[in-house]
Amino acid sequence: MARTNPIVFLQQVRSEISKVVWPSRNETLISTIMVLVMVALASLFFLLADQAISWLVQLMLSIR
Template sequence: MATTNPVQFIQQVRAEIAKVVWPTRREVFLTTVMVFIMAALAAIFFALVDLGIRSGLHGILTIFG
């Protein structure tokens, strides 16, 4: 197993961190808005599916129950 000198390790970490491309404030804002919109759409979709299943089950139980 290769061992790395702590100083060399810190230099390598700094070199890798320098390669990171950080998102701009606008990109962060837009992706956050998109996440909230998708979460709202998913909540509406699952609420409608739940309503449909509940209505269907209620109808079946009314007929056969």
């Protein structure tokens, strides 16, 4: 494995960081809101699915 000079490494890191296109504040806000909405929808879906499965299991176990 080749060893890199720490100074050269830091120069390369700085060069790569300058190539990154960072999202704007507005893009970050919209993405965050979208993630929160999707989390809420997924939570609601899994709550309803859990309740339905629980109801079916209770129905099946109560039949003799």
